[in-house]
Amino acid sequence: MDIVGICGSARRQSFNRMLLNLAGECMPAPMHMEILEWADVPPFNADVLDAQGFPPVVQAIRERIRQADGVVIATPEYNFSIPGMLKNLIDWISRGTDQPFADKPVAILSAATGPLGGARVQYDLRKVLLFMNTAVLVKPEIFVGQATQKFNAEGECTDALTRDFVASQMQAFQKWIERHQRLHTPS
DSSP: OOEEEESSSSOOHHHHHHHHHHHHHHHHHTTTEEEEEOOOOOOOOHHHHHOOOOOOHHHHHHHHHHHHSSSEEEEEEEBBOHHHHHHHHHHHHSSSSOTTTTEEEEEEEESSSSSTOHHHHHHHHHHHHTTOOEEEEOOOEEEEOGGGGGGGGTTTTOOOOHHHHHHHHHHHHHHHHHHHHHHHOOO
């Protein structure tokens, strides 16, 4: 099962990158995740899209998402919402009639140094993804609060409960993808 991972933070030592890596480690055996790098995506500009089409980096990401069985997004919360760079990426991906996120199973996770664990970003991100007709996994929701206490300097999760929560979400995501594939595969 081919999974694409997207980290909503550009920081090298991002807790959300650590959380995304943990999700990859916790995936059941038939799942494998490739984390996409997207720092080179330019600011969205409809004039560029109309005149030149998708920039090559955006087109490559769109195709990779289209090929994947599912997408896992781990993102921080910036100012109670979606980080601007992640929203920019989504805006590029969402253009065109050949929407790669349409009917794509998606799981969302978030980590933060505060107690809420990025809860508000997930609700805003869900609204955007639902508008693009994605199949967002509803439960279990993963909000990792106090992330500084749950990951060490090497980026490894040191909290057994966090690991268990993430593992339960990845197991639910596998079942979600399988159910989605059964519903969308002609008999």
